[in-house]
Amino acid sequence: MIREVVKIDEDKCNGCGVCIPECHEGALQIIDGKARLISDLMCDGLGACLNHCPQDAMEIEKREAEPYDEIKVIGLMVEKGINTVVAHLKHLKDHNETGFLKQAVGWLKENEAKIDFSVDDVIRQVHKPKISVMQHGGPTGGGCPGSAARTIERPADVATPVASGDAPSELRQWPVQMHLVNPMAPYFREADMVLAADCVAFSMGNFHSKYLKGRALGIACPKLDDGQNTYVNKLVQMIDEAKINTLTVTIMQVPCCGGLLSMAKRAVEMATRKIPVKLAVVSVEGEVLSEEWI
Numbered sequence: 001m002i003r004e005v006v007k008i009d010e011d012k013c014n015g016c017g018v019c020i021p022e023c024h025e026g027a028l029q030i031i032d033g034k035a036r037l038i039s040d041l042m043c044d045g046l047g048a049c050l051n052h053c054p055q056d057a058m059e060i061e062k063r064e065a066e067p068y069d070e071i072k073v074i075g076l077m078v079e080k081g082i083n084t085v086v087a088h089l090k091h092l093k094d095h096n097e098t099g100f101l102k103q104a105v106g107w108l109k110e111n112e113a114k115i116d117f118s119v120d121d122v123i124r125q126v127h128k129p130k131i132s133v134m135q136h137g138g139p140t141g142g143g144c145p146g147s148a149a150r151t152i153e154r155p156a157d158v159a160t161p162v163a164s165g166d167a168p169s170e171l172r173q174w175p176v177q178m179h180l181v182n183p184m185a186p187y188f189r190e191a192d193m194v195l196a197a198d199c200v201a202f203s204m205g206n207f208h209s210k211y212l213k214g215r216a217l218g219i220a221c222p223k224l225d226d227g228q229n230t231y232v233n234k235l236v237q238m239i240d241e242a243k244i245n246t247l248t249v250t251i252m253q254v255p256c257c258g259g260l261l262s263m264a265k266r267a268v269e270m271a272t273r274k275i276p277v278k279l280a281v282v283s284v285e286g287e288v289l290s291e292e293w294i
Contacts, residue, residue, distance in 0.1 A: 004045030012057035016255035017223040019049035021263045031083045038088045070100040082117040089126045170208040178220040183237035191216040196250045197257045203286040222259025235267035248278045
């Protein structure tokens with residue numbers, strides 16, 4: 001049969017991650033600094049990711065293809081290393097492709113002598129349990145206590161010191177990482193929210209006073225974080241159910257940060273409510289280069 005799948009030019013790809021949120025099937029991931037198609041099975045060939053690649057590193061390839069063959073696919077994945085193999089097997093597991101998963105693991109065990117990494121390490125990573133968080137943000141038994149949701153009370157009118165000294169924190173919640181936050185936590189309800197790239201607060205000395213004060217926060221890295229479709233779904237919940245008022249997206253002036261804006265735009269498009277979205281772009285030196293409602 002003739003199939004259309006995404007083809008990635010690894011020489012052009014710089015791992016910016018802009019394409020990742022645009023792949024609704026989750027067939028693309030950033031692995032070892034490059035965008036990888038981790039599953040031919042899940043690529044629909046529609047090319048939603050193509051127009052979002054700033055390096056023009058992606059195209060749709062049409063080729064005569066046999067019916068899907070997991071044995072052939074896993075053989076190709078092995079050449080790309082353990083991280084790509086783990087991502088592929090997790091992808092099969094998450095989509096309940098248990099038959100293909102068993103075939104792949106069986107092939108790995110049969111050919112372990114020819115493989116440069118431990119098959120047992122692969123299996124452990126694929127089946128590593130995820131941290132479970134209850135509906136209201138508290139960890140379930142055995143979960144990480146650091147992921148428990150909490151509101152941090154701050155005095156309403158504390159002026160930031162002009163002279164040198166400790167500046168007060170404006171953080172009003174915990175946790176802040178997008179995988180850990182509960183979109184229905186009380187501090188998101190009818191709040192103004194900041195969705196910040198991880199690096200922004202480290203480059204900006206006044207991030208707390210300029211962007212965080214009085215706002216709820218979620219942080220993420222569009223280049224390194226896995227499972228970014230989860231972020232989009234949480235943002236949709238925050239917009240439609242928690243009814244956040246506004247969303248300010250703060251990113252760095254580097255190509256990989258564009259993926260965070262793409263996630264926010266996708267969530268706004270999926271949500272039934274419409275909210276104002278502001279984009280702030282920050283230089284490596286900590287200067288706000290642009291700030292505009294989009």
